[in-house]
Amino acid sequence: MINQQDYRGIYIHIPFCKAKCNYCDFYSVPLTAADWLEKYTRGLAAEIEQRASSYDGQPIHTVYFGGGTPSLLTPAQIERLLTKLDQAFGLNSHMEITMEANPATIDFKYLRGCRLAGINRLSLGVQSFVDRELRLLGRLHSAQDSEKAVRDAYAAGFHNINLDLIYGIPGQTISDWVFNLRQAMALDPQHLSLYLLQLEPYTPLGRRVEAGQLYMLEDEQEYQLYRTSQELLAQKGYQQYEISNFAVPGWECQHNLLYWDSREYIGLGAGAVSFINRVRFRNTNLLDRYLQAGAGYPLGFWQGEILEKMTEDQRWIDAVVLGLRTTRGINLTDFNKRFGVDLEQVYSGVIHELVTGGFMMISDGYLRLAPSAYFISNQVLGRFIQ
Ligand code: SF4
Known part of the structure; x- marks a missing residue:
């Protein structure tokens, strides 16, 4: 992926x-x-x-x-x-x-x-x-x-x-x-x-x-x-x-x-969220700014608020939590190439505990949730944020 x-x-x-x-x-x-x-x-x-x-x-x-x-x-x-x-x-x-x-x-x-x-x-x-x-x-x-x-x-x-x-x-x-x-x-x-x-x-x-x-x-x-x-x-x-x-x-x-896959996206329209260059921001939800047809649109009329400016570390942690939502999981080698992070090393304690508890597995070079953990994924994935 x-x-x-x-x-x-x-x-x-x-x-x-x-x-x-x-x-x-x-x-x-x-x-x-x-x-x-x-x-x-x-x-x-x-x-x-x-x-x-x-x-x-x-x-x-x-x-x-x-x-x-x-x-x-x-x-x-x-x-x-x-x-x-x-x-x-x-x-x-x-x-x-x-x-x-x-x-x-x-x-x-x-x-x-x-x-x-x-x-x-x-x-x-x-x-x-x-x-x-x-x-x-x-x-x-x-x-x-x-x-x-x-x-x-x-x-x-x-x-x-x-x-x-x-x-x-x-x-x-x-x-x-x-x-x-x-x-x-x-x-x-x-x-x-x-x-x-x-x-x-x-x-x-x-x-x-x-x-x-x-x-x-x-x-x-x-x-x-x-x-x-x-x-x-x-x-x-x-x-x-x-x-x-x-x-x-x-x-x-x-x-x-x-x-x-933690890729970036451009959110257009009132209230839409974008994630670009590690910054997550939300457009204005003041509809009137979009409905001002004929009045000209001031530069940046769509701008709202910055929700988050991610550090390098936040960026890859976000990618872990998102990637583990997929049943395929995260390819550990590709992740290391993309973010320069060895997940097995950084999370050795958490991964060991979750694998031993039957909540996660590592196979074919992928780290993934065990199917029995899908329904409680929020709790399991929360362990990667602490
Ligand atoms: S109000 Fe609109 S956005 Fe909300 S659930 Fe109904 S159809 Fe969907």
Whole structure:
């Protein structure tokens, strides 16, 4: 996974949604004015131009439209942004260009337009195939809408489709979850991302849990759902390549692999985070700065705050924690070449303890988590930061 050539990914944040879901704590706002999308697209184009003017020329590997709900953009707006990105940073016709899409906002015609505009990977926010769960989550679509969205996507020419599913929803049983997985697999997506529901107390669902109206599952129940996913998906030929991600071999998400390989990325749009030259910074989330179409864009209008300036040591520690999220793990020789650090030596005590405890393994020159540690990866990986 690690090689010596440097490259970057581009992430474009579209911070609008039709309505806020009950569990959501992402940076997104309800789309309340029809002209916001056009104004925001112009703002993004201005940011792309400004940032390209001082770009160091490192090649771009992937593009990812995330949100929010990027599928609120029109195909024409997507095409304009991709053209702009190509002029500014240089894209190529083989690279993975992903768009997240909400089944509530798309149909065949729309998807065909997106495909023609240059999107070649679709990530559908299905979340569940059980309508009761979808209502609890506050999603605007039904299970049937999701099934139709996948069929439309295939018909529109997409051959690289991810479905996002959430597990650990209050009241969810093993058989509910198995039903979800079977429905998902029946649609033959190339990729599945399975996320454990995490609730912030200020979200509507979080408040209901705080008030004792709903109960989160016990850790053991959540673990059983996770194990069930691993078993069922493996039987169907999906390979787990990261703690939450499964793919038909060859269809792993290149953009996410870039994050786990600790590569740098350019985040564009309100609230987007970039990681460039060891500095992690976040764009302004003051939407007005992007919506000031026609007023001219002051230089640096997109700038927000610096989150972190990494030292050399922080840089490679970050790479350890990210790389160990993949099931393949970290190639120790490549890591040493890239960062000049012998992990077996630096972490000899921690690695010995974790390997002896059955949480990690070293084989074929790779350091990796043991499969039984995936579900408790945060605790295990925390040992590399102390
Ligand atoms: S669609 Fe996604 S980003 Fe938008 S509110 Fe729902 S969970 Fe949040």
